[in-house]
Amino acid sequence: MEVAEFRAELHAWLDAHHHEVAPDFDPPGTLDQRIAQMQRVKGILYEAGWMRWGWPERVGGLGGSPMLRSELGATMAARNLADPGVYSLVEVLAPTLIDYADPDLAADWVPRLLSGEEMWCQGFSEPGTGSDLATLSCRAVPDGGDPDTADTWIINGQKVWTSLAQYSQRCVLLTRTGTPESRHRGITAFFLDLDTPGITVRPIEMINGEREFTEVFLDDVAVPADRILGGVHGGWSVAMSILPYERSSCFWQRIAYLYPRVQRLVDAVDEHDDRAAEAVGNAFLALHTVRARSRATQHRLAGGATLGADTSIDKVLVASAEQTLYDSIRKCTTGVMELDDTPLGDVARIEYLYSRAATIYGGTAEVQRNIIARRLLELGEEG
Amino acid sequence: MHAAERALLEETVRDAVTRAVDAGASVDAVLGELGWLEMLDAEPRDAVEIVFTALGLANATAGVLDDVLAVACGVEPRPDLAVLLPRFGAWAPAAEAIDGEKRIDGLATARGATATDLLVVADDGAAVVPLAACAVSAVEGVDPIGGWHRVRGVVTGAAPVPVGADRWEAAVAAGRRALGHQIAGNGRAVLDLARTHALDRVQFGRPIASFQAVRHRLAETLVAIEGLEATLGAAWDDGTPITSALAKAAAGRTARTVATHCQQVLAGIGFTTDHPYHLYLKRAMVLEGLFGNADAIVLDVGRHLIHTRSAPTLIEL
Numbered sequence: 001m002e003v004a005e006f007r008a009e010l011h012a013w014l015d016a017h018h019h020e021v022a023p024d025f026d027p028p029g030t031l032d033q034r035i036a037q038m039q040r041v042k043g044i045l046y047e048a049g050w051m052r053w054g055w056p057e058r059v060g061g062l063g064g065s066p067m068l069r070s071e072l073g074a075t076m077a078a079r080n081l082a083d084p085g086v087y088s089l090v091e092v093l094a095p096t097l098i099d100y101a102d103p104d105l106a107a108d109w110v111p112r113l114l115s116g117e118e119m120w121c122q123g124f125s126e127p128g129t130g131s132d133l134a135t136l137s138c139r140a141v142p143d144g145g146d147p148d149t150a151d152t153w154i155i156n157g158q159k160v161w162t163s164l165a166q167y168s169q170r171c172v173l174l175t176r177t178g179t180p181e182s183r184h185r186g187i188t189a190f191f192l193d194l195d196t197p198g199i200t201v202r203p204i205e206m207i208n209g210e211r212e213f214t215e216v217f218l219d220d221v222a223v224p225a226d227r228i229l230g231g232v233h234g235g236w237s238v239a240m241s242i243l244p245y246e247r248s249s250c251f252w253q254r255i256a257y258l259y260p261r262v263q264r265l266v267d268a269v270d271e272h273d274d275r276a277a278e279a280v281g282n283a284f285l286a287l288h289t290v291r292a293r294s295r296a297t298q299h300r301l302a303g304g305a306t307l308g309a310d311t312s313i314d315k316v317l318v319a320s321a322e323q324t325l326y327d328s329i330r331k332c333t334t335g336v337m338e339l340d341d342t343p344l345g346d347v348a349r350i351e352y353l354y355s356r357a358a359t360i361y362g363g364t365a366e367v368q369r370n371i372i373a374r375r376l377l378e379l380g381e382e383g
Numbered sequence: 384m385h386a387a388e389r390a391l392l393e394e395t396v397r398d399a400v401t402r403a404v405d406a407g408a409s410v411d412a413v414l415g416e417l418g419w420l421e422m423l424d425a426e427p428r429d430a431v432e433i434v435f436t437a438l439g440l441a442n443a444t445a446g447v448l449d450d451v452l453a454v455a456c457g458v459e460p461r462p463d464l465a466v467l468l469p470r471f472g473a474w475a476p477a478a479e480a481i482d483g484e485k486r487i488d489g490l491a492t493a494r495g496a497t498a499t500d501l502l503v504v505a506d507d508g509a510a511v512v513p514l515a516a517c518a519v520s521a522v523e524g525v526d527p528i529g530g531w532h533r534v535r536g537v538v539t540g541a542a543p544v545p546v547g548a549d550r551w552e553a554a555v556a557a558g559r560r561a562l563g564h565q566i567a568g569n570g571r572a573v574l575d576l577a578r579t580h581a582l583d584r585v586q587f588g589r590p591i592a593s594f595q596a597v598r599h600r601l602a603e604t605l606v607a608i609e610g611l612e613a614t615l616g617a618a619w620d621d622g623t624p625i626t627s628a629l630a631k632a633a634a635g636r637t638a639r640t641v642a643t644h645c646q647q648v649l650a651g652i653g654f655t656t657d658h659p660y661h662l663y664l665k666r667a668m669v670l671e672g673l674f675g676n677a678d679a680i681v682l683d684v685g686r687h688l689i690h691t692r693s694a695p696t697l698i699e700l
């Protein structure tokens with residue numbers, strides 16, 4: 001199916017089914033409400049087939065270009081049917097399972113994620129490991145001592161800032177299986193059931209008052225060996241494989257989510273206020289620039305290109321566009337996010353404060369610039 | 384155009400323009416020999432992208448912008464036809480039609496020195512008038528080798544061909560895209576100068592390219608240029624004036640980003656006229672203002688969005 005045709009039919013369908021898919025609460029709602037809404041809508045859209053386009057047939061998909069997924073995610077974000085921050089885990093984790101899990105297991109699991117039956121999370125960061133992922137220390141050892149014959153692996157350690165683990169059934173977890181010095185060569189990825197004994201998940205309150213991310217403690221957690229993704233010591237490439245999807249369809253969704261925020265702003269400001277016009281214009285330019293870039297990136301991906309370091313440019317552009325927009329909102333509606341106790345103020349605060357993370361998660365702004373300097377500009381090693 | 388064909392053309396045009404600049408020959412003449420006008424007619428997007436990027440890369444002085452504008456106005460382009468450009472920083476036509484007269488006060492490219500005729504657009508339509516009927520003076524300003532001209536005069540008796548406002552709007556959009564590509568080429572050339580310098584220059588016992596502060600400045604520059612190139616692609620695909628306006632705004636912002644970061648990296652050597660950097664900076668300072676600088680366009684777009692109470696996505700997958 002062509003993207004334009006898909007878009008037209010999807011919009012027509014959503015218009016016709018508006019009452020079924022629309023949230024039954026006023027924004028912002030609680031995180032519980034937003035998660036329930038997303039899972040419910042995923043279920044409806046899966047039943048109707050929309051959630052299956054762009055995914056391979058061997059995992060219950062209907063095939064077609066991954067751009068169909070971008071289009072669906074973007075439409076859900078633009079219509080406020082699902083928050084792209086939480087929805088994006090579908091795009092981040094399903095491709096990993098498809099590429100690295102046993103094909104039968106992938107065929108069993110992926111539809112559960114797509115249909116809203118399950119949620120999954122991503123356990124990479126640790127208290128001592130943020131930007132330098134290769135230092136992670138959460139340890140996995142083969143039960144019995146032999147990695148080649150062990151049926152079970154035992155995991156001990158801690159993860160932090162794990163988004164939505166408290167709602168998730170499963171987690172893609174990175175562990176240390178080599179020596180501490182082995183860096184990226186000694187990492188193994190597991191697909192872990194979060195109801196396994198020994199796992200404790202504790203939500204952490206974020207700067208905007210939400211409890212979206214968590215700490216995950218792992219205490220002698222036993223995981224079957226067939227839950228290893230990408231082989232023993234193959235975890236680094238699993239982690240890196242997430243990049244192209246995170247940097248294409250997820251960005252497209254985030255961008256689609258931001259346009260209605262500009263719309264809200266242009267509806268709110270005074271027509272004769274040139275300070276507001278300037279702020280709106282700046283936000284719109286930044287957003288248009290990253291939309292143009294992301295569109296080009298997705299066409300390259302669809303044309304068979306392998307995405308790599310070049311997507312650090314997309315990442316820098318999307319983060320700065322998001323922050324420019326919320327800076328403009330703050331400037332033009334001064335007092336709302338600071339002191340308005342109505343839901344309007346709540347939404348403004350929650351979103352503004354969340355936007356500050358755009359230069360932190362998914363690789364910080366500085367790390368992206370390091371990659372651009374090293375890989376795209378070929379400036380050699382840092383001193 | 385096929386990718387291979389395009390790559391070949393790109394190389395041919397770049398070589399020819401660079402050689403013309405080095406030899407002090409007429410870039411317009413060289414482009415004419417390469418079939419510029421035929422290319423502009425047959426494959427306008429490829430032609431403008433390739434030629435204006437090459438002009439930017441080589442910091443070449445030319446008058447081919449006039450051909451792009453003439454075509455957009457619906458007038459047959461020719462090497463001896465100059466087009467009246469808006470006043471610096473503006474994008475409204477630089478001529479007023481009052482009582483059958485055209486009062487002209489605008490700019491012209493290098494073609495102001497060689498053309499015989501001038502295409503003038505005013506509210507009553509477009510007219511081709513003898514350039515000799517106007518006072519044409521070379522402008523040195525910050526970019527003395529840019530070939531810029533100021534054109535003034537009052538012209539009577541020129542029968543205007545009616546052209547709709549949408550034609551001028553299309554000309555502004557076409558001019559903005561062309562200038563956007565020239566600024567992108569200019570930026571790429573400057574980034575290359577700064578990158579080479581960073582790798583060669585040793586301080587504190589190592590190449591300055593190893594310092595993170597330097598690396599991040601150059602990374603920031605690349606992000607701006609690639610963002611600009613994406614907006615140019617979107618402007619061509621979309622074809623409505625607003626995406627070309629946004630591309631020119633991105634170009635203006637990019638020119639500033641390039642200058643800020645690359646000049647800092649080039650430091651002392653880049654502050655001399657022995658180094659080519661200053662020529663690129665000075666050209667970009669003029670290109671930035673033609674058909675509106677970034678701040679003016681951003682304000683205009685912002686006003687438009689607020690006036691229409693709409694923030695459309697403009698481009699789709």
Ligand SMILES: Cc1cc2nc3c(=O)[nH]c(=O)nc-3n(C[C@H](O)[C@H](O)[C@H](O)COP(=O)(O)OP(=O)(O)OC[C@H]3O[C@@H](n4cnc5c(N)ncnc54)[C@H](O)[C@@H]3O)c2cc1C
Nearest residue numbers: 122123124125130131161162163357360361362364366367
């Ligand atoms: C909202 C949110 C959701 C998240 N969700 C998840 C999740 O679901 N799963 C998960 O695993 N993680 C998640 N994270 C964690 C995120 O991936 C990390 O915060 C991120 O990788 C940065 O690590 P850090 O916070 O430890 O910062 P650090 O790496 O300690 O960096 C601190 C500062 O130093 C800078 N710095 C570090 N190294 C360099 C360098 N080489 N050069 C220049 N500057 C440098 C950084 O840019 C930053 O400014 C989430 C984070 C947030 C904010």
